[in-house]
Amino acid sequence: MDHSVPVMLIATTDPASRRILEDELRRRYGADYEVVACAHYAHGRAVLEGLRHWNRAVALILGCYGPADRSGLDFLRRAYGFHPAAKRGVVVIWGDFASAPTVFRAIAQGYAELMIIRPERARDEEFHGAITDALDDWHLAQGVGFEAVRLIGEVGDERTHALRDSLSRNHIPVGFHPVGSETAERTLESLGLRDPVLPVMVLQFTASPIVLENPSDLEIAEAMGVTRPPSADKIFDVVVVGAGPSGLATAVYASSEGLSTMVVEGEAVGGQAGTSSLIRNYPGFSRGVSGAHLAYRSFQQAWTLGTDFLFMRKAMGLGVDGALFAVSISDGSVVRCRTVVVATGVDYRRLGIPQLEDLVGRGVFYGATVSEAPSMAGRHVCVVGGGNSAGQAVLHLAKYAKKVTLLVRGPTLSASMSDYLISQLEATRNVAISCSTVIVGARDRDGFLTAVEVAASGAADATPSEEIEAGGLFVLIGSVPRTSWLPDTVERDPAGFLRTGASRDVSDAGSGRPNRVPLALETSMPGIFAIGDVRAGSIKRVATAVGDGATVVSMLHTCLAENPLPAPAPGGAATPEELPGDIRFN
Ligand SMILES: Cc1cc2nc3c(=O)[nH]c(=O)nc-3n(C[C@H](O)[C@H](O)[C@H](O)COP(=O)(O)OP(=O)(O)OC[C@H]3O[C@@H](n4cnc5c(N)ncnc54)[C@H](O)[C@@H]3O)c2cc1C
Structure with a gap:
């Protein structure tokens, strides 16, 4: 055999x-x-x-x-x-x-x-x-099998780690080979690369392999050739920013209901959900579903229904172009549209301890990166956080690590974590929970994390009371909304989440559109909608994000009906010249 x-x-x-x-x-x-x-x-x-x-x-x-x-x-x-x-x-x-x-x-x-x-x-x-x-x-x-992309880099290098994570979350079969390994050396030699700038990426699915040394996201997106910016005269009914569960749901429903739809995604399809190894509470998936699968299937569904996608490109600003909106993209292009759906979710909160920030990617990870878990085999791993994300990360890591210790600032988990997760943690033999504990420092060897220093939460000074061996530290301590690219005129709550609906002051916020009571998922700027985790008061679950994404589409129809495109010139659609061209960015 x-x-x-x-x-x-x-x-x-x-x-x-x-x-x-x-x-x-x-x-x-x-x-x-x-x-x-x-x-x-x-x-x-x-x-x-x-x-x-x-x-x-x-x-x-x-x-x-x-x-x-x-x-x-x-x-x-x-x-x-x-x-x-x-x-x-x-x-x-x-x-x-x-x-x-x-x-x-x-x-x-x-x-x-x-x-x-x-x-x-x-x-x-x-x-x-x-x-x-x-x-x-x-x-x-x-990660076994066909390698569409071969990645050669240093183990623990932050950029290499980010590329592996983003490629695998985008369902691009990637094979990682640490520099110095037999395959890495053989590949570099066959490509004639003596002293390359790492990481090296080899696209093996193209007619002749494309080799990229330390490529930017944009270089990768262009080399992959999957998605290209639309022509300058294209006007979308809706541009969705973010391809997490909420943005993908909007894309599926909007495209299936005949709206021309563009999705802009800066990292990987699936957003936060794409990093979850098993989502057990999404209705219809009685056995649970991995976030990567759910995301990929939604992406394929939207694509099949006609959605255009721009991957590995970020929305950088939002401008007004007469009756239209203009979304500026990190590749320098501008996409024009009649409505915008902000589905940008949240970023993980950082610990703010300089020693730990220096070790990001070399033992310290923000979020529960699924691809990193197998490399924790045989190690003692720490997870910081008291929410469901931290609980799920512990359970996933415990499959590989020798032991996982959950460090929680509060006195108990019951206020912040679901009961089913708490009982699973308590029943898992290689999991320990340390409440009323905060991280105050870290130790490393050769630039790799070896231990974290902890103290009792609320202690008068930050003198470490204990040192815990840690081959890996996963930080899941909450999130901040990703809204920095939006104008200040789009109203936020004190934590920075986007306010929607009629519960706040109504203004035209510079959009040039008539004042009216905003629709339930519309921001203070008419025509700009916010859904999913980035929306103030959202529930922060996959199903509610998807629900927002589906619901917003009926509001898009209302908004589009209120603001029809200028009548087409005889014999054709409105040309770019007929549409206002003076874009005002934030
Ligand atoms: C590890 C983990 C496990 C989880 N497990 C569960 C679970 O079991 N059940 C559950 O119900 N929920 C779970 N959640 C929560 C759930 O994943 C989120 O509530 C959900 O993903 C929110 O979806 P969203 O579309 O609003 O935002 P996100 O998922 O955050 O997606 C936002 C997307 O927008 C992109 N983006 C941001 N800014 C820009 C920009 N300027 N330009 C272009 N793109 C941009 C991001 O790259 C991202 O892909 C989990 C979360 C995590 C982190």
Whole structure:
């Protein structure tokens, strides 16, 4: 057997389930995976131990729970210790409703990640859908397979890390090879690069490979050639700034309802949600869905429906061009439109400790970057924050790290984190929670984080009371809205979030449009809308962001009907010359 082939392991003492699962999995997946079936859990554990010893990749582990087998959940819990990256599924029998509460509780505590109903007939596509989703998530997390882009750089370099993160979140298959590794050296030699400026990026999917040394976002966007700025005379019904869940939802609905739509995205599709390894509370995805998947599918949906996208380019300013708006883009172009939807979400709050800021990308990370988690294998990792994002990051990191310590400034987690996450954290054996604790400093070796210094929160001085070993520190302490590119005339609340609706003063804010009561998601500037996390009072969930994105489209129709384009010249649409050309930027 080829040792590079990933393994699927089934273990159950129920002979009927074992036979059905083994048959189904071998028939569908036997060509690509080695399917192993074990009749006893002790045997299953021994096989898993052996596979770990031989460094074999294990993609999926299945155990059963039902009247003929009560040990599968415990097996799956212990299997985590052997192969933390493997997807673990508990197989139940249709109609065994009595077992459901135990299974759901075990999933909430992290014993298994998904529940699958045993197939009772041939070609049970519901069963296979669950299996292929799990395998797809496993592959995405491993980053194995086809390399559309080869990236060569220093481990721990901030720019290299940002590129890996942004490419993988944009679903561009990227292979990272640390400089000095055999593949990196071989590639550089074959390209004739003796002393390149790192990171080096090789686009391998183009007719002849394109090589970029330390490229800017713009250079990458242009080399990829996926999206180009629209022609100067194009006028969009709506420009959406930000391709997080809210912006993508607007794109899907606006395009499907016939509005010409342009989405501008500065980093990667999916926004914050794209960094989440498992969103468990998005309706319709009973097994949970990875943020990257959800985002990519929404992007494809919007694209198919006709949305134009500008990637790796930021909106830098908003101007008024007569009856139109002009959004200035970081590549120097200007996109003109009749309405703007601001869906720019939020940025992570920084700790503001200079020692830590110097180590960003070399052990210190803002946000729960999914791509970084496997590199924490065997290390002690710290996470700072008391919210749901911090809780989810801890659970994801705990799959790889030796131990994860959550540092919380407040006295408890209950005020800031969902109960289900708190119970999962408490049930995870390699997680520790330290409340009433703040970080006051850091230690490093050769520019890499080795430990954080902590003190009791509220202590009179910042003298460290303890030093905690830390191979990685993930900071998730809240967020600030991304609105700096908007004119000051667009009203904010004291925290900087965009106010919408009729609850505030109404003014034309320089837009030249008539005063009227703003629509529910309209800002103080008529024709400019705000949705998702950037909106004052938003709920900060994927589903509510998507809800805002869908809702705003009916308001766009209202606004567009109020402000029709100038009548077209006989025999054609309005030409740029017929439209006002004196753009006023903020
Ligand atoms: C790790 C993590 C886990 C989470 N888990 C869950 C969960 O399980 N369930 C849940 O309901 N919620 C979860 N959330 C919250 C949820 O992801 C957010 O509420 C949601 O993503 C907000 O969507 P949004 O579109 O408003 O903004 P964002 O997701 O923040 O997207 C904004 C986008 O705008 C882009 N942008 C910003 N400024 C500009 C500019 N000037 N030009 C161009 N583009 C720009 C950004 O690059 C970004 O892609 C999680 C958040 C995080 C960080």
